[in-house]
Amino acid sequence: MTATAPDLGSREFSFTDQDFRALAQLARAEFGLSLAESKKPLVYSRLARRLRARHISSFQDYMTLLGGQEEADERLELISALTTNVTSFFREKHHFDTLRRELMPQLAKQPRIRLWSAGCSSGQEPFSIAMTLLDALPETSRRNVRILATDIDPAIVRRARAARYPKEESETIPAELRRAWTKPCPEEDDQVEMSQTARQMISFAELNLIEPWPFHGPFDAIFCRNVAIYFDHDIQKTLWSRFAGMLRDGGFLFIGHSERVSGPALQSLTTAGVTTYRKTSASGPAVAT
Ligand SMILES: C[S@@+](CC[C@H](N)C(=O)[O-])C[C@H]1O[C@@H](n2cnc3c(N)ncnc32)[C@H](O)[C@@H]1O
Incomplete structure:
Protein backbone atom coordinates (compact mmCIF):
# COMPACT_ATOMS: atom_id res chain seq x y z
CA MET A 1 0.00 0.00 0.00
CA THR A 83 -4.30 -4.13 -1.71
CA THR A 84 -3.32 -2.69 -5.08
CA ASN A 85 -4.10 -3.84 -8.61
CA VAL A 86 -0.95 -2.27 -10.07
CA THR A 87 0.31 -4.32 -13.00
CA SER A 88 1.66 -3.91 -16.52
CA PHE A 89 2.42 -5.84 -19.69
CA PHE A 90 5.73 -7.73 -19.48
CA ARG A 91 6.30 -6.55 -15.91
CA GLU A 92 9.52 -8.13 -14.59
CA LYS A 93 10.37 -9.07 -18.15
CA HIS A 94 13.07 -11.58 -17.21
CA HIS A 95 10.32 -14.07 -16.27
CA PHE A 96 8.98 -13.99 -19.84
CA ASP A 97 12.53 -14.44 -21.14
CA THR A 98 12.86 -17.53 -18.93
CA LEU A 99 9.50 -18.81 -20.11
CA ARG A 100 10.66 -18.46 -23.71
CA ARG A 101 14.20 -19.72 -23.27
CA GLU A 102 13.91 -22.46 -20.63
CA LEU A 103 10.36 -23.71 -20.76
CA MET A 104 9.38 -23.37 -24.41
CA PRO A 105 11.59 -26.20 -25.77
CA GLN A 106 9.83 -28.60 -23.38
CA LEU A 107 6.35 -27.14 -24.04
CA ALA A 108 6.90 -27.54 -27.78
CA LYS A 109 6.98 -31.33 -27.26
CA GLN A 110 3.89 -31.51 -25.04
CA PRO A 111 0.36 -32.28 -26.22
CA ARG A 112 -1.11 -30.31 -23.28
CA ILE A 113 0.11 -26.99 -21.87
CA ARG A 114 -1.25 -25.44 -18.68
CA LEU A 115 -0.17 -22.14 -17.12
CA TRP A 116 -1.64 -20.17 -14.24
CA SER A 117 -1.56 -16.47 -13.52
CA ALA A 118 -2.62 -16.39 -9.84
CA GLY A 119 -3.55 -12.84 -8.81
CA CYS A 120 -3.83 -11.71 -12.44
CA SER A 121 -5.26 -8.24 -11.72
CA SER A 122 -6.60 -6.61 -14.93
CA GLY A 123 -5.07 -9.25 -17.20
CA GLN A 124 -1.79 -7.78 -18.45
CA GLU A 125 0.13 -10.71 -16.93
CA PRO A 126 -1.84 -13.57 -18.56
CA PHE A 127 -1.89 -11.67 -21.88
CA SER A 128 1.89 -11.29 -21.68
CA ILE A 129 2.13 -15.07 -21.16
CA ALA A 130 -0.25 -15.67 -24.11
CA MET A 131 1.72 -13.39 -26.44
CA THR A 132 5.02 -15.04 -25.43
CA LEU A 133 3.57 -18.44 -26.28
CA LEU A 134 2.01 -17.26 -29.53
CA ASP A 135 5.31 -15.78 -30.58
CA ALA A 136 7.59 -18.64 -29.57
CA LEU A 137 5.54 -21.76 -30.11
CA PRO A 138 4.53 -22.75 -33.63
CA GLU A 139 0.77 -23.19 -34.09
CA THR A 140 0.02 -22.31 -30.45
CA SER A 141 -3.63 -21.64 -31.15
CA ARG A 142 -4.13 -25.16 -32.52
CA ARG A 143 -2.57 -26.83 -29.51
CA ASN A 144 -4.23 -27.81 -26.26
CA VAL A 145 -3.08 -24.67 -24.40
CA ARG A 146 -4.92 -23.05 -21.47
CA ILE A 147 -3.88 -20.15 -19.34
CA LEU A 148 -5.88 -19.95 -16.15
CA ALA A 149 -6.05 -16.37 -14.84
CA THR A 150 -7.57 -15.80 -11.40
CA ASP A 151 -8.03 -12.94 -8.97
CA ILE A 152 -10.06 -12.40 -5.83
CA ASP A 153 -11.54 -9.12 -7.04
CA PRO A 154 -14.61 -9.62 -9.30
CA ALA A 155 -14.41 -6.07 -10.70
CA ILE A 156 -10.80 -6.55 -11.79
CA VAL A 157 -11.61 -9.96 -13.32
CA ARG A 158 -14.37 -8.28 -15.37
CA ARG A 159 -11.83 -5.72 -16.60
CA ALA A 160 -9.38 -8.48 -17.50
CA ARG A 161 -12.07 -10.30 -19.48
CA ALA A 162 -12.91 -7.12 -21.40
CA ALA A 163 -9.28 -7.19 -22.66
CA ARG A 164 -9.12 -3.49 -23.53
CA TYR A 165 -6.26 -1.28 -22.44
CA PRO A 166 -5.16 2.32 -22.85
CA LYS A 167 -2.82 2.63 -25.85
CA GLU A 168 -0.16 4.07 -23.56
CA GLU A 169 -0.15 0.94 -21.43
CA SER A 170 0.31 -1.28 -24.46
CA GLU A 171 3.63 0.43 -25.18
CA THR A 172 5.45 -1.94 -22.83
CA ILE A 173 4.52 -4.80 -25.20
CA PRO A 174 7.44 -5.48 -27.59
CA ALA A 175 6.52 -3.79 -30.91
CA GLU A 176 6.32 -6.98 -32.93
CA LEU A 177 3.98 -8.66 -30.46
CA ARG A 178 1.88 -5.50 -30.17
CA ARG A 179 1.42 -5.42 -33.93
CA ALA A 180 0.53 -9.10 -34.07
CA TRP A 181 -1.75 -9.52 -31.04
CA THR A 182 -3.45 -6.18 -30.36
CA LYS A 183 -5.69 -4.08 -32.57
CA PRO A 184 -7.24 -0.63 -32.34
CA CYS A 185 -10.44 -0.56 -30.38
CA PRO A 186 -13.32 0.37 -32.72
CA GLU A 187 -15.26 2.48 -30.18
CA GLU A 188 -12.42 4.24 -28.36
CA ASP A 189 -9.39 5.41 -30.27
CA ASP A 190 -7.20 5.80 -27.17
CA GLN A 191 -7.63 2.08 -26.39
CA VAL A 192 -6.36 -1.17 -27.83
CA GLU A 193 -8.02 -4.55 -27.76
CA MET A 194 -6.31 -7.91 -27.41
CA SER A 195 -6.74 -10.22 -30.39
CA GLN A 196 -9.36 -12.94 -30.29
CA THR A 197 -6.61 -15.56 -30.62
CA ALA A 198 -4.94 -14.38 -27.41
CA ARG A 199 -8.26 -14.03 -25.60
CA GLN A 200 -9.30 -17.57 -26.46
CA MET A 201 -6.24 -18.99 -24.73
CA ILE A 202 -7.18 -17.56 -21.33
CA SER A 203 -9.87 -18.63 -18.84
CA PHE A 204 -10.56 -15.87 -16.31
CA ALA A 205 -12.09 -16.72 -12.95
CA GLU A 206 -12.56 -15.33 -9.46
CA LEU A 207 -10.53 -17.13 -6.81
CA ASN A 208 -9.39 -16.33 -3.29
CA LEU A 209 -5.95 -17.95 -3.07
CA ILE A 210 -6.27 -18.81 0.58
CA GLU A 211 -9.40 -20.86 -0.01
CA PRO A 212 -9.56 -24.35 -1.60
CA TRP A 213 -8.78 -24.43 -5.34
CA PRO A 214 -11.36 -26.12 -7.57
CA PHE A 215 -8.80 -27.70 -9.95
CA HIS A 216 -5.90 -30.13 -9.76
CA GLY A 217 -3.26 -29.08 -12.27
CA PRO A 218 -0.59 -30.02 -12.97
CA PHE A 219 0.69 -26.73 -14.34
CA ASP A 220 3.80 -26.20 -16.42
CA ALA A 221 4.28 -22.77 -14.84
CA ILE A 222 2.61 -20.64 -12.20
CA PHE A 223 2.99 -16.87 -12.09
CA CYS A 224 2.05 -15.54 -8.65
CA ARG A 225 3.75 -12.19 -8.56
CA ASN A 226 3.26 -9.30 -6.17
CA VAL A 227 0.37 -11.01 -4.40
CA ALA A 228 1.89 -13.04 -1.53
CA ILE A 229 3.59 -9.86 -0.37
CA TYR A 230 0.30 -8.95 1.32
CA PHE A 231 0.04 -12.27 3.18
CA ASP A 232 1.49 -13.12 6.55
CA HIS A 233 4.44 -15.51 6.68
CA ASP A 234 2.57 -18.67 7.66
CA ILE A 235 0.04 -18.13 4.90
CA GLN A 236 2.85 -17.49 2.41
CA LYS A 237 4.56 -20.77 3.39
CA THR A 238 1.34 -22.72 2.92
CA LEU A 239 0.75 -21.02 -0.42
CA TRP A 240 4.25 -21.91 -1.72
CA SER A 241 3.68 -25.55 -0.74
CA ARG A 242 0.31 -25.60 -2.45
CA PHE A 243 1.87 -24.16 -5.62
CA ALA A 244 4.63 -26.80 -5.46
CA GLY A 245 1.92 -29.46 -5.31
CA MET A 246 0.25 -27.99 -8.39
CA LEU A 247 3.38 -27.98 -10.57
CA ARG A 248 4.54 -30.83 -12.73
CA ASP A 249 8.13 -31.96 -12.27
CA GLY A 250 10.37 -29.38 -13.92
CA GLY A 251 7.58 -26.76 -13.79
CA PHE A 252 8.35 -23.13 -12.94
CA LEU A 253 7.08 -20.81 -10.21
CA PHE A 254 7.58 -17.09 -10.85
CA ILE A 255 7.10 -14.72 -7.91
CA GLY A 256 7.30 -10.96 -7.36
CA HIS A 257 10.52 -8.98 -7.06
CA SER A 258 10.26 -8.53 -3.29
CA GLU A 259 9.00 -12.03 -2.50
CA ARG A 260 10.93 -15.20 -1.54
CA VAL A 261 9.76 -18.80 -1.27
CA SER A 262 10.12 -20.04 2.31
CA GLY A 263 9.18 -23.07 4.43
CA PRO A 264 8.64 -26.71 3.38
CA ALA A 265 8.18 -25.80 -0.30
CA LEU A 266 11.95 -25.32 -0.50
CA GLN A 267 12.32 -29.12 -0.36
CA SER A 268 10.82 -29.35 -3.83
CA LEU A 269 11.35 -25.89 -5.35
CA THR A 270 14.90 -24.95 -6.22
CA THR A 271 16.09 -21.53 -7.27
CA ALA A 272 16.32 -21.24 -11.05
CA GLY A 273 16.94 -17.51 -11.51
CA VAL A 274 15.84 -14.22 -9.99
CA THR A 275 12.53 -14.83 -8.16
CA THR A 276 12.23 -18.00 -10.25
CA TYR A 277 11.88 -21.52 -8.86
CA ARG A 278 11.73 -24.91 -10.50
CA LYS A 279 10.10 -28.03 -9.16
CA THR A 280 12.44 -30.97 -8.71
CA SER A 281 11.20 -34.52 -9.03
CA ALA A 282 11.98 -35.48 -5.41
CA SER A 283 9.04 -33.53 -4.04
CA GLY A 284 6.28 -34.50 -1.65
CA PRO A 285 2.52 -34.37 -2.20
CA ALA A 286 0.47 -31.19 -2.27
CA VAL A 287 -0.55 -29.68 1.05
CA ALA A 288 -4.25 -30.31 1.70
CA THR A 289 -6.45 -27.29 1.06
C1 LIG B 1 -0.30 -5.95 -7.33
S1 LIG B 1 -1.47 -6.99 -8.16
C2 LIG B 1 -0.38 -8.09 -9.00
C3 LIG B 1 -0.79 -8.33 -10.43
C4 LIG B 1 0.20 -9.18 -11.26
N1 LIG B 1 0.38 -10.48 -10.70
C5 LIG B 1 1.51 -8.47 -11.40
O1 LIG B 1 2.49 -8.82 -10.75
O2 LIG B 1 1.58 -7.50 -12.19
C6 LIG B 1 -2.07 -7.96 -6.78
C7 LIG B 1 -3.36 -8.70 -7.10
O3 LIG B 1 -3.56 -9.70 -6.09
C8 LIG B 1 -4.95 -9.82 -5.85
N2 LIG B 1 -5.14 -10.48 -4.54
C9 LIG B 1 -4.93 -9.97 -3.30
N3 LIG B 1 -5.26 -10.87 -2.36
C10 LIG B 1 -5.68 -11.98 -3.02
C11 LIG B 1 -6.17 -13.25 -2.60
N4 LIG B 1 -6.31 -13.56 -1.29
N5 LIG B 1 -6.51 -14.14 -3.55
C12 LIG B 1 -6.39 -13.84 -4.87
N6 LIG B 1 -5.94 -12.66 -5.34
C13 LIG B 1 -5.60 -11.74 -4.42
C14 LIG B 1 -5.44 -8.39 -5.91
O4 LIG B 1 -6.83 -8.32 -6.16
C15 LIG B 1 -4.58 -7.80 -7.04
O5 LIG B 1 -5.26 -7.82 -8.28
Whole structure:
Protein backbone atom coordinates (compact mmCIF):
# COMPACT_ATOMS: atom_id res chain seq x y z
CA MET A 1 0.00 0.00 0.00
CA THR A 2 1.33 3.43 -0.83
CA ALA A 3 -0.60 6.44 0.39
CA THR A 4 0.06 9.41 2.56
CA ALA A 5 -0.89 8.86 6.18
CA PRO A 6 -3.55 11.28 7.40
CA ASP A 7 -3.09 13.42 10.46
CA LEU A 8 -4.66 11.11 13.04
CA GLY A 9 -5.32 14.04 15.35
CA SER A 10 -7.95 15.42 12.98
CA ARG A 11 -9.71 12.18 12.14
CA GLU A 12 -13.20 12.22 10.77
CA PHE A 13 -13.99 8.76 12.23
CA SER A 14 -12.90 7.25 15.51
CA PHE A 15 -10.48 4.35 14.89
CA THR A 16 -9.27 2.71 18.10
CA ASP A 17 -6.49 0.12 18.45
CA GLN A 18 -9.22 -2.39 19.16
CA ASP A 19 -11.00 -1.50 15.88
CA PHE A 20 -7.70 -1.92 14.04
CA ARG A 21 -7.01 -5.32 15.63
CA ALA A 22 -10.53 -6.56 14.79
CA LEU A 23 -10.11 -5.42 11.20
CA ALA A 24 -6.64 -6.99 10.92
CA GLN A 25 -8.03 -10.27 12.26
CA LEU A 26 -10.83 -10.28 9.69
CA ALA A 27 -8.47 -9.39 6.83
CA ARG A 28 -6.18 -12.26 7.81
CA ALA A 29 -8.94 -14.84 8.24
CA GLU A 30 -10.77 -13.97 5.00
CA PHE A 31 -7.96 -12.99 2.66
CA GLY A 32 -4.66 -13.96 4.31
CA LEU A 33 -3.67 -10.30 4.55
CA SER A 34 -1.06 -9.24 7.05
CA LEU A 35 -1.73 -5.80 8.51
CA ALA A 36 1.05 -4.68 10.83
CA GLU A 37 0.21 -2.13 13.55
CA SER A 38 2.34 0.40 11.61
CA LYS A 39 -0.21 0.29 8.77
CA LYS A 40 -2.94 1.76 10.96
CA PRO A 41 -2.85 5.30 9.46
CA LEU A 42 -2.81 3.86 5.96
CA VAL A 43 -5.69 1.51 6.68
CA TYR A 44 -7.62 4.46 8.07
CA SER A 45 -7.14 6.55 4.94
CA ARG A 46 -7.99 3.65 2.64
CA LEU A 47 -11.16 2.70 4.50
CA ALA A 48 -12.49 6.15 5.41
CA ARG A 49 -13.90 6.35 1.87
CA ARG A 50 -15.78 3.09 2.39
CA LEU A 51 -17.36 4.49 5.56
CA ARG A 52 -18.40 7.60 3.65
CA ALA A 53 -19.74 5.53 0.75
CA ARG A 54 -21.83 3.43 3.12
CA HIS A 55 -22.88 6.43 5.29
CA ILE A 56 -21.37 4.87 8.38
CA SER A 57 -20.08 7.02 11.20
CA SER A 58 -17.60 4.75 13.00
CA PHE A 59 -15.19 1.88 12.35
CA GLN A 60 -17.02 -0.13 14.96
CA ASP A 61 -20.20 0.08 12.88
CA TYR A 62 -18.21 -0.75 9.75
CA MET A 63 -16.95 -3.95 11.42
CA THR A 64 -20.51 -4.89 12.33
CA LEU A 65 -21.56 -4.27 8.73
CA LEU A 66 -18.69 -6.43 7.40
CA GLY A 67 -19.86 -9.30 9.60
CA GLY A 68 -23.28 -9.34 7.87
CA GLN A 69 -23.98 -12.43 5.73
CA GLU A 70 -25.20 -10.32 2.82
CA GLU A 71 -22.08 -8.12 2.85
CA ALA A 72 -19.78 -10.32 0.72
CA ASP A 73 -19.43 -7.42 -1.74
CA GLU A 74 -18.34 -5.04 1.02
CA ARG A 75 -15.72 -7.57 2.14
CA LEU A 76 -14.40 -7.50 -1.44
CA GLU A 77 -14.39 -3.70 -1.32
CA LEU A 78 -12.29 -4.09 1.81
CA ILE A 79 -9.65 -6.20 0.07
CA SER A 80 -9.64 -3.83 -2.92
CA ALA A 81 -9.01 -0.95 -0.54
CA LEU A 82 -6.20 -2.77 1.28
CA THR A 83 -4.30 -4.13 -1.71
CA THR A 84 -3.32 -2.69 -5.08
CA ASN A 85 -4.10 -3.84 -8.61
CA VAL A 86 -0.95 -2.27 -10.07
CA THR A 87 0.31 -4.32 -13.00
CA SER A 88 1.66 -3.91 -16.52
CA PHE A 89 2.42 -5.84 -19.69
CA PHE A 90 5.73 -7.73 -19.48
CA ARG A 91 6.30 -6.55 -15.91
CA GLU A 92 9.52 -8.13 -14.59
CA LYS A 93 10.37 -9.07 -18.15
CA HIS A 94 13.07 -11.58 -17.21
CA HIS A 95 10.32 -14.07 -16.27
CA PHE A 96 8.98 -13.99 -19.84
CA ASP A 97 12.53 -14.44 -21.14
CA THR A 98 12.86 -17.53 -18.93
CA LEU A 99 9.50 -18.81 -20.11
CA ARG A 100 10.66 -18.46 -23.71
CA ARG A 101 14.20 -19.72 -23.27
CA GLU A 102 13.91 -22.46 -20.63
CA LEU A 103 10.36 -23.71 -20.76
CA MET A 104 9.38 -23.37 -24.41
CA PRO A 105 11.59 -26.20 -25.77
CA GLN A 106 9.83 -28.60 -23.38
CA LEU A 107 6.35 -27.14 -24.04
CA ALA A 108 6.90 -27.54 -27.78
CA LYS A 109 6.98 -31.33 -27.26
CA GLN A 110 3.89 -31.51 -25.04
CA PRO A 111 0.36 -32.28 -26.22
CA ARG A 112 -1.11 -30.31 -23.28
CA ILE A 113 0.11 -26.99 -21.87
CA ARG A 114 -1.25 -25.44 -18.68
CA LEU A 115 -0.17 -22.14 -17.12
CA TRP A 116 -1.64 -20.17 -14.24
CA SER A 117 -1.56 -16.47 -13.52
CA ALA A 118 -2.62 -16.39 -9.84
CA GLY A 119 -3.55 -12.84 -8.81
CA CYS A 120 -3.83 -11.71 -12.44
CA SER A 121 -5.26 -8.24 -11.72
CA SER A 122 -6.60 -6.61 -14.93
CA GLY A 123 -5.07 -9.25 -17.20
CA GLN A 124 -1.79 -7.78 -18.45
CA GLU A 125 0.13 -10.71 -16.93
CA PRO A 126 -1.84 -13.57 -18.56
CA PHE A 127 -1.89 -11.67 -21.88
CA SER A 128 1.89 -11.29 -21.68
CA ILE A 129 2.13 -15.07 -21.16
CA ALA A 130 -0.25 -15.67 -24.11
CA MET A 131 1.72 -13.39 -26.44
CA THR A 132 5.02 -15.04 -25.43
CA LEU A 133 3.57 -18.44 -26.28
CA LEU A 134 2.01 -17.26 -29.53
CA ASP A 135 5.31 -15.78 -30.58
CA ALA A 136 7.59 -18.64 -29.57
CA LEU A 137 5.54 -21.76 -30.11
CA PRO A 138 4.53 -22.75 -33.63
CA GLU A 139 0.77 -23.19 -34.09
CA THR A 140 0.02 -22.31 -30.45
CA SER A 141 -3.63 -21.64 -31.15
CA ARG A 142 -4.13 -25.16 -32.52
CA ARG A 143 -2.57 -26.83 -29.51
CA ASN A 144 -4.23 -27.81 -26.26
CA VAL A 145 -3.08 -24.67 -24.40
CA ARG A 146 -4.92 -23.05 -21.47
CA ILE A 147 -3.88 -20.15 -19.34
CA LEU A 148 -5.88 -19.95 -16.15
CA ALA A 149 -6.05 -16.37 -14.84
CA THR A 150 -7.57 -15.80 -11.40
CA ASP A 151 -8.03 -12.94 -8.97
CA ILE A 152 -10.06 -12.40 -5.83
CA ASP A 153 -11.54 -9.12 -7.04
CA PRO A 154 -14.61 -9.62 -9.30
CA ALA A 155 -14.41 -6.07 -10.70
CA ILE A 156 -10.80 -6.55 -11.79
CA VAL A 157 -11.61 -9.96 -13.32
CA ARG A 158 -14.37 -8.28 -15.37
CA ARG A 159 -11.83 -5.72 -16.60
CA ALA A 160 -9.38 -8.48 -17.50
CA ARG A 161 -12.07 -10.30 -19.48
CA ALA A 162 -12.91 -7.12 -21.40
CA ALA A 163 -9.28 -7.19 -22.66
CA ARG A 164 -9.12 -3.49 -23.53
CA TYR A 165 -6.26 -1.28 -22.44
CA PRO A 166 -5.16 2.32 -22.85
CA LYS A 167 -2.82 2.63 -25.85
CA GLU A 168 -0.16 4.07 -23.56
CA GLU A 169 -0.15 0.94 -21.43
CA SER A 170 0.31 -1.28 -24.46
CA GLU A 171 3.63 0.43 -25.18
CA THR A 172 5.45 -1.94 -22.83
CA ILE A 173 4.52 -4.80 -25.20
CA PRO A 174 7.44 -5.48 -27.59
CA ALA A 175 6.52 -3.79 -30.91
CA GLU A 176 6.32 -6.98 -32.93
CA LEU A 177 3.98 -8.66 -30.46
CA ARG A 178 1.88 -5.50 -30.17
CA ARG A 179 1.42 -5.42 -33.93
CA ALA A 180 0.53 -9.10 -34.07
CA TRP A 181 -1.75 -9.52 -31.04
CA THR A 182 -3.45 -6.18 -30.36
CA LYS A 183 -5.69 -4.08 -32.57
CA PRO A 184 -7.24 -0.63 -32.34
CA CYS A 185 -10.44 -0.56 -30.38
CA PRO A 186 -13.32 0.37 -32.72
CA GLU A 187 -15.26 2.48 -30.18
CA GLU A 188 -12.42 4.24 -28.36
CA ASP A 189 -9.39 5.41 -30.27
CA ASP A 190 -7.20 5.80 -27.17
CA GLN A 191 -7.63 2.08 -26.39
CA VAL A 192 -6.36 -1.17 -27.83
CA GLU A 193 -8.02 -4.55 -27.76
CA MET A 194 -6.31 -7.91 -27.41
CA SER A 195 -6.74 -10.22 -30.39
CA GLN A 196 -9.36 -12.94 -30.29
CA THR A 197 -6.61 -15.56 -30.62
CA ALA A 198 -4.94 -14.38 -27.41
CA ARG A 199 -8.26 -14.03 -25.60
CA GLN A 200 -9.30 -17.57 -26.46
CA MET A 201 -6.24 -18.99 -24.73
CA ILE A 202 -7.18 -17.56 -21.33
CA SER A 203 -9.87 -18.63 -18.84
CA PHE A 204 -10.56 -15.87 -16.31
CA ALA A 205 -12.09 -16.72 -12.95
CA GLU A 206 -12.56 -15.33 -9.46
CA LEU A 207 -10.53 -17.13 -6.81
CA ASN A 208 -9.39 -16.33 -3.29
CA LEU A 209 -5.95 -17.95 -3.07
CA ILE A 210 -6.27 -18.81 0.58
CA GLU A 211 -9.40 -20.86 -0.01
CA PRO A 212 -9.56 -24.35 -1.60
CA TRP A 213 -8.78 -24.43 -5.34
CA PRO A 214 -11.36 -26.12 -7.57
CA PHE A 215 -8.80 -27.70 -9.95
CA HIS A 216 -5.90 -30.13 -9.76
CA GLY A 217 -3.26 -29.08 -12.27
CA PRO A 218 -0.59 -30.02 -12.97
CA PHE A 219 0.69 -26.73 -14.34
CA ASP A 220 3.80 -26.20 -16.42
CA ALA A 221 4.28 -22.77 -14.84
CA ILE A 222 2.61 -20.64 -12.20
CA PHE A 223 2.99 -16.87 -12.09
CA CYS A 224 2.05 -15.54 -8.65
CA ARG A 225 3.75 -12.19 -8.56
CA ASN A 226 3.26 -9.30 -6.17
CA VAL A 227 0.37 -11.01 -4.40
CA ALA A 228 1.89 -13.04 -1.53
CA ILE A 229 3.59 -9.86 -0.37
CA TYR A 230 0.30 -8.95 1.32
CA PHE A 231 0.04 -12.27 3.18
CA ASP A 232 1.49 -13.12 6.55
CA HIS A 233 4.44 -15.51 6.68
CA ASP A 234 2.57 -18.67 7.66
CA ILE A 235 0.04 -18.13 4.90
CA GLN A 236 2.85 -17.49 2.41
CA LYS A 237 4.56 -20.77 3.39
CA THR A 238 1.34 -22.72 2.92
CA LEU A 239 0.75 -21.02 -0.42
CA TRP A 240 4.25 -21.91 -1.72
CA SER A 241 3.68 -25.55 -0.74
CA ARG A 242 0.31 -25.60 -2.45
CA PHE A 243 1.87 -24.16 -5.62
CA ALA A 244 4.63 -26.80 -5.46
CA GLY A 245 1.92 -29.46 -5.31
CA MET A 246 0.25 -27.99 -8.39
CA LEU A 247 3.38 -27.98 -10.57
CA ARG A 248 4.54 -30.83 -12.73
CA ASP A 249 8.13 -31.96 -12.27
CA GLY A 250 10.37 -29.38 -13.92
CA GLY A 251 7.58 -26.76 -13.79
CA PHE A 252 8.35 -23.13 -12.94
CA LEU A 253 7.08 -20.81 -10.21
CA PHE A 254 7.58 -17.09 -10.85
CA ILE A 255 7.10 -14.72 -7.91
CA GLY A 256 7.30 -10.96 -7.36
CA HIS A 257 10.52 -8.98 -7.06
CA SER A 258 10.26 -8.53 -3.29
CA GLU A 259 9.00 -12.03 -2.50
CA ARG A 260 10.93 -15.20 -1.54
CA VAL A 261 9.76 -18.80 -1.27
CA SER A 262 10.12 -20.04 2.31
CA GLY A 263 9.18 -23.07 4.43
CA PRO A 264 8.64 -26.71 3.38
CA ALA A 265 8.18 -25.80 -0.30
CA LEU A 266 11.95 -25.32 -0.50
CA GLN A 267 12.32 -29.12 -0.36
CA SER A 268 10.82 -29.35 -3.83
CA LEU A 269 11.35 -25.89 -5.35
CA THR A 270 14.90 -24.95 -6.22
CA THR A 271 16.09 -21.53 -7.27
CA ALA A 272 16.32 -21.24 -11.05
CA GLY A 273 16.94 -17.51 -11.51
CA VAL A 274 15.84 -14.22 -9.99
CA THR A 275 12.53 -14.83 -8.16
CA THR A 276 12.23 -18.00 -10.25
CA TYR A 277 11.88 -21.52 -8.86
CA ARG A 278 11.73 -24.91 -10.50
CA LYS A 279 10.10 -28.03 -9.16
CA THR A 280 12.44 -30.97 -8.71
CA SER A 281 11.20 -34.52 -9.03
CA ALA A 282 11.98 -35.48 -5.41
CA SER A 283 9.04 -33.53 -4.04
CA GLY A 284 6.28 -34.50 -1.65
CA PRO A 285 2.52 -34.37 -2.20
CA ALA A 286 0.47 -31.19 -2.27
CA VAL A 287 -0.55 -29.68 1.05
CA ALA A 288 -4.25 -30.31 1.70
CA THR A 289 -6.45 -27.29 1.06
C1 LIG B 1 -0.30 -5.95 -7.33
S1 LIG B 1 -1.47 -6.99 -8.16
C2 LIG B 1 -0.38 -8.09 -9.00
C3 LIG B 1 -0.79 -8.33 -10.43
C4 LIG B 1 0.20 -9.18 -11.26
N1 LIG B 1 0.38 -10.48 -10.70
C5 LIG B 1 1.51 -8.47 -11.40
O1 LIG B 1 2.49 -8.82 -10.75
O2 LIG B 1 1.58 -7.50 -12.19
C6 LIG B 1 -2.07 -7.96 -6.78
C7 LIG B 1 -3.36 -8.70 -7.10
O3 LIG B 1 -3.56 -9.70 -6.09
C8 LIG B 1 -4.95 -9.82 -5.85
N2 LIG B 1 -5.14 -10.48 -4.54
C9 LIG B 1 -4.93 -9.97 -3.30
N3 LIG B 1 -5.26 -10.87 -2.36
C10 LIG B 1 -5.68 -11.98 -3.02
C11 LIG B 1 -6.17 -13.25 -2.60
N4 LIG B 1 -6.31 -13.56 -1.29
N5 LIG B 1 -6.51 -14.14 -3.55
C12 LIG B 1 -6.39 -13.84 -4.87
N6 LIG B 1 -5.94 -12.66 -5.34
C13 LIG B 1 -5.60 -11.74 -4.42
C14 LIG B 1 -5.44 -8.39 -5.91
O4 LIG B 1 -6.83 -8.32 -6.16
C15 LIG B 1 -4.58 -7.80 -7.04
O5 LIG B 1 -5.26 -7.82 -8.28
